[in-house]
Amino acid sequence: GESVGLHLPTLSVQEGDNSIINCAYSNSASDYFIWYKQESGKGPQFIIDIRSNMDKRQGQRVTVLLNKTVKHLSLQIAATQPGDSAVYFCAENRAGGTSYGKLTFGQGTILTVHP
Amino acid sequence: KAGVTQTPRYLIKTRGQQVTLSCSPISGHRSVSWYQQTPGQGLQFLFEYFSETQRNKGNFPGRFSGRQFSNSRSEMNVSTLELGDSALYLCASTGGGRAANEQFFGPGTRLTVL
Numbered sequence: 001g002e003s004v005g006l007h008l009p010t011l012s013v014q015e016g017d018n019s020i021i022n023c024a025y026s027n028s029a030s031d032y033f034i035w036y037k038q039e040s041g042k043g044p045q046f047i048i049d050i051r052s053n054m055d056k057r058q059g060q061r062v063t064v065l066l067n068k069t070v071k072h073l074s075l076q077i078a079a080t081q082p083g084d085s086a087v088y089f090c091a092e093n094r095a096g097g098t099s100y101g102k103l104t105f106g107q108g109t110i111l112t113v114h115p
Numbered sequence: 116k117a118g119v120t121q122t123p124r125y126l127i128k129t130r131g132q133q134v135t136l137s138c139s140p141i142s143g144h145r146s147v148s149w150y151q152q153t154p155g156q157g158l159q160f161l162f163e164y165f166s167e168t169q170r171n172k173g174n175f176p177g178r179f180s181g182r183q184f185s186n187s188r189s190e191m192n193v194s195t196l197e198l199g200d201s202a203l204y205l206c207a208s209t210g211g212g213r214a215a216n217e218q219f220f221g222p223g224t225r226l227t228v229l
Contacts (some may be wrong), residue, residue, distance in 0.1 A: 013157075032216045034216075034217065034218075041222075042156075042222055042223075043119075043205050043207075043220035043221050043223050044205070044220045045220070046217060046218075046219065049216070049217060089158065091158075091213075093216050099171065100146070100163050100165065100170040100171045101147075101148040101163025101164075101165070101170065101171055101207075101209060101218070102148065102160045102163060102171050102173070103145050103148070103150075103158075103160065103207075103216075104160070105150075105157055105158035105159075105220060106157075107157050107196045108157065
């Protein structure tokens with residue numbers, strides 16, 4: 001049958017604001033999580049990752065928070081810049097042989113930063 | 116260090132044809148994963164190869180196949196193309212150690228089936 005396009009959540013912010021992008025994951029056995037940024041015409045670009053034994057990890061201008069109780073992941077971008085405009089994906093991986101090399105991606109969030 | 120490269124970047128084929136896409140991983144990476152990205156289904160895992168062996172496979176029909184060579188370069192093949200195979204095909208390579216799960220993606224091959 002005809003496929004229905006994904007309706008991606010959108011987030012629109014002003015330059016200099018902080019952005020928070022949320023993601024709910026489904027597999028309680030997942031133990032590794034990544035945030036990717038994808039710009040138009042490009043492949044996903046790694047931003048930051050976190051393992052399930054942590055609940056927070058910070059990078060340059062980015063912070064990832066993991067709440068395993070409610071299976072929720074968030075990406076915080078400080079002082080958002082126009083160059084941050086892109087689609088952001090969370091991805092999860094479960095340890096073990098059946099999950100080699102397999103990332104399960106969320107639907108993505110479109111971030112638009114206005115100058 | 117050079118990133119993941121994919122060739123060709125764009126392809127146009129007609130229904131019923133077959134296509135082969137190529138991926139060269141980051142030097143030293145031995146695992147290559149393939150994904151299909153469409154507006155309707157998002158990013159979906161196709162398969163993963165490590166040391167010339169397929170270790171994992173997603174839920175795609177047998178028309179989708181792949182292989183990996185001794186230099187870790189990988190190819191994927193789609194036979195008997197259907198309109199719904201139009202997509203961006205991405206490959207990603209993985210290093211070892213703590214970053215074993217961190218996948219680095221190539222720019223993708225945009226396949227259009229007419």
